[in-house]
Amino acid sequence: MEITVIYDNSPGEMGWKSGWGWSVLLGRDLLFDTGSDPEEFMENLRKAVAPSSVKEMVVSHGHWDHTAGLFPLVRQSPGIKVYVGEGFSHKFEEELKRKGAEVIRGNGWREIRPGIWIGPELPGPVPEQFLVVEGRERVLLVGGCSHPGIEKFAELTGEKFQKPVVIMGGFHLFSAPEEKIRRVAETLKAAGVVMALPAHCSGERTLEIFGEYFPVKGTGSGLRLELP
Ligand SMILES: [Fe+2]
Secondary structure: OEEEEEEOOOOOOOOOOOOOOOEEEEOOOEEEOOOOOHHHHHHHHHHHOOHHHOOEEEOOOOOHHHHOOHHHHHHHOOOOEEEEEOOOOHHHHHHHHHOOOEEEEEOOOEEEEOOEEEOOOEOOOOOEOOEEEEOOOOEEEEEOOOOOOHHHHHHHHHHHHOOOEEEEEEOOOOOOOHHHHHHHHHHHHHOOEEEEEEEOOOOHHHHHHHOOOOOEOOOOOOOEEEOO
16 A cells, blocks of 8 residues: 655655644545644645545544644545544534534444554543554554554554554654663564654654664655555
């Protein structure tokens, strides 16, 4: 499946906007998170696909740097299905519905398309869910900020799919001490992680340290990858 990074902290392709936030397009019509700046997010999205063709999207958690593009996207793609976790704000849900979205609230493993799953929402500073794409050989785990812990998402994913795991997204380790980053890397490795694409709030040190445990690749707005 082709994965396009729509919005990331790191600059990627020339002409694409970047800033503190995160958004990824899976294939041509499934979106995960919507960045931190509505205009910049929509501008980037248009470079990849017509916004009206995005029919479904998953919101990892309710923070501004993952939800800022939701309203303009819903305006461009009325009837879009927006998958949120049980802990998602009811006020935000009502607002999305008023603007024309179909909001689908749930928890636990949910297969939303063949081989595409939403993982259980875990508690944390803010409840958060994640996305898994099951490939033949490996599975791809896409996280938002991973506030509950990327290692917890990876353990659940490794247990469920029993395949090597590639992780991508914000790992929220930008201010973590080195020992913590190493502990997380060890747990990830034990959970079956074979490759990482740290993005957004992961932090530069995370790329360096994770690289001692498994192959690591940086991301950036506009980056296109074939995964899992
Ligand atoms: Fe974030």
